[in-house]
Amino acid sequence: MDEEAACARALQICCSSIFPFTIKTAIELRLLDVIAEAESPAAALYPAQIVAQLPAAADNPEAADMVDRLLRLLASYGVVTCTTEAAGSRKYSAAPVTKYLVKNGDDGASSMANLALLHQDRVAVATWDQMKDSVLHGGLPLQNAFGMLMFEQLGSDARLNKVFNDAMGGYFVVLMKQLLQVYQGFDDVNVLVDVGGNAGGTLRMITSERPHIRGINFDVPHVISQAPPIPGQA
Numbered sequence: 001m002d003e004e005a006a007c008a009r010a011l012q013i014c015c016s017s018i019f020p021f022t023i024k025t026a027i028e029l030r031l032l033d034v035i036a037e038a039e040s041p042a043a044a045l046y047p048a049q050i051v052a053q054l055p056a057a058a059d060n061p062e063a064a065d066m067v068d069r070l071l072r073l074l075a076s077y078g079v080v081t082c083t084t085e086a087a088g089s090r091k092y093s094a095a096p097v098t099k100y101l102v103k104n105g106d107d108g109a110s111s112m113a114n115l116a117l118l119h120q121d122r123v124a125v126a127t128w129d130q131m132k133d134s135v136l137h138g139g140l141p142l143q144n145a146f147g148m149l150m151f152e153q154l155g156s157d158a159r160l161n162k163v164f165n166d167a168m169g170g171y172f173v174v175l176m177k178q179l180l181q182v183y184q185g186f187d188d189v190n191v192l193v194d195v196g197g198n199a200g201g202t203l204r205m206i207t208s209e210r211p212h213i214r215g216i217n218f219d220v221p222h223v224i225s226q227a228p229p230i231p232g233q234a
């Protein structure tokens with residue numbers, strides 16, 4: 001790596017927290033949903049067209065300009081595709097990654113968007129802030145920040161519990177769909193216990209594909225009390 005590349009890399013590293021918070025903002029504003037739902041997959045939208053379609057009305061006259069800047073950054077990471085016209089205006093369209101990050105895709109649960117919201121949640125940010133003191137003085141960062149372990153914290157904070165369960169309930173669908181297409185190991189299983197199975201989504205997918213299996217979801221009370229029943233299971 002030459003000196004100029006090393007310097008540019010160091011600058012990128014120092015600014016790297018900007019990207020996950022831009023993703024969080026794009027997901028919260030549903031920018032990616034608007035882009036992904038454009039008339040055809042190849043359709044590209046100007047920032048002003050995207051802002052006009054946001055579920056929450058924007059009264060900031062600079063909203064389109066800000067969205068343009070957010071999306072330029074996301075385009076540099078391949079989250080969306082950016083095309084620049086001769087006059088300098090930019091248009092945005094979906095990239096292969098976009099569908100995994102929309103909240104309202106064809107299959108609402110098949111999204112990793114809620115995982116990004118969990119990892120960029122204010123509790124996560126406050127936890128990372130404790131990392132240095134954890135290294136120097138011991139204790140887990142979350143425990144040092146909030147005085148309790150993660151699953152105790154989830155049991156005492158209904159908002160955070162929902163953020164966590166929504167995150168678990170989205171990304172695994174994407175992964176399990178792919179796994180169930182290739183994995184044959186469930187064929188000879190009669191009873192399957194998912195320890196730490198959260199709301200039972202993984203078990204639901206497995207037992208609907210392999211109906212001969214009796215599934216038992218095992219998790220902590222504040223998760224099980226919110227978990228929907230699994231059709232066909234006792």
Ligand SMILES: C[S@@+](CC[C@H](N)C(=O)[O-])C[C@H]1O[C@@H](n2cnc3c(N)ncnc32)[C@H](O)[C@@H]1O
Pocket residue numbers: 151168169172195196197198199202218219220223
């Ligand atoms: C990282 S999540 C994984 C969820 C799910 N298996 C998945 O892959 O999406 C860990 C799960 O373990 C559960 N858990 C934590 N401590 C537990 C305990 N002592 N007994 C049962 N479940 C527990 C949590 O409530 C949470 O749902």
